[in-house]
Amino acid sequence: MIAAMAKNRVIGTGSGIPWDLPRDAYHFRTYTAGKFMLLGRKTFEEMEGWFTTQIPIVLTGKSDYKVENGHVADSVESGRDIAKEQGAPELVVSGGASVYEAALPLADQLVLTFVEEEIPGEVQFPDYEAEADWETLSELRLEADDENPYAMTFVILERCAQ
Numbered sequence: 706m707i708a709a710m711a712k713n714r715v716i717g718t719g720s721g722i723p724w725d726l727p728r729d730a731y732h733f734r735t736y737t738a739g740k741f742m743l744l745g746r747k748t749f750e751e752m753e754g755w756f757t758t759q760i761p762i763v764l765t766g767k768s769d770y771k772v773e774n775g776h777v778a779d780s781v782e783s784g785r786d787i788a789k790e791q792g793a794p795e796l797v798v799s800g801g802a803s804v805y806e807a808a809l810p811l812a813d814q815l816v817l818t819f820v821e822e823e824i825p826g827e828v829q830f831p832d833y834e835a836e837a838d839w840e841t842l843s844e845l846r847l848e849a850d851d852e853n854p855y856a857m858t859f860v861i862l863e864r865c866a867q
């Protein structure tokens with residue numbers, strides 16, 4: 706799963722992301738390049754026009770939903786099956802909140818950006834630390850700068866064996 710969250714675990718307003726951090730946007734685009742992404746229908750619609758090499762698999766309960774250059778799934782498991790059938794080595798769960806919540810028990814790795822600020826917002830990342838123990842594979846902190854108003858820490862966490 707890939708997500709950017711504030712100190713209070715806020716990831717969004719419900720209709721967008723409550724910060725503009727070009728450095729994180731670059732990280733998100735680079736990490737997902739050429740990969741299958743699992744997205745909730747709301748997040749997919751927010752991201753219209755964003756996709757280049759990424760292949761969206763969109764979760765929805767709407768049976769007639771169509772995704773150009775992508776796929777539709779009605780559950781996390783069927784989304785994962787589509788990615789497997791297509792030979793994808795990795796499926797990047799990319800939000801929003803409801804999809805993170807549903808997919809967390811199946812996630813092997815978390816690619817997280819911690820935005821070092823408390824930021825108001827309606828939607829939060831699930832309490833992943835309550836769900837499992839995670840080992841830190843990498844960590845990189847960047848200070849705020851002229852273009853990025855908050856410091857950020859990029860981490861990759863891997864689920865510890867039970």
Ligand SMILES: NC(=O)c1ccc[n+]([C@@H]2O[C@H](COP(=O)([O-])OP(=O)(O)OC[C@H]3O[C@@H](n4cnc5c(N)ncnc54)[C@H](OP(=O)(O)O)[C@@H]3O)[C@@H](O)[C@H]2O)c1
Pocket residue numbers: 707708709710715716717718719720721722744745746747748749751764765766767778779780781799800801802803804805807828
């Ligand atoms: N900071 C970040 O890293 C980040 C990343 C992504 C998104 N976000 C933010 O997250 C917010 C959106 O999150 P959200 O929870 O409101 O919406 P969402 O997860 O993007 O989309 C919700 C919709 O996805 C479908 N869905 C979700 N789980 C499903 C399941 N298990 N099976 C079938 N369909 C499923 C349903 O679509 P139907 O209604 O069509 O049935 C549901 O209404 C926005 O503010 C967005 O900007 C933040």
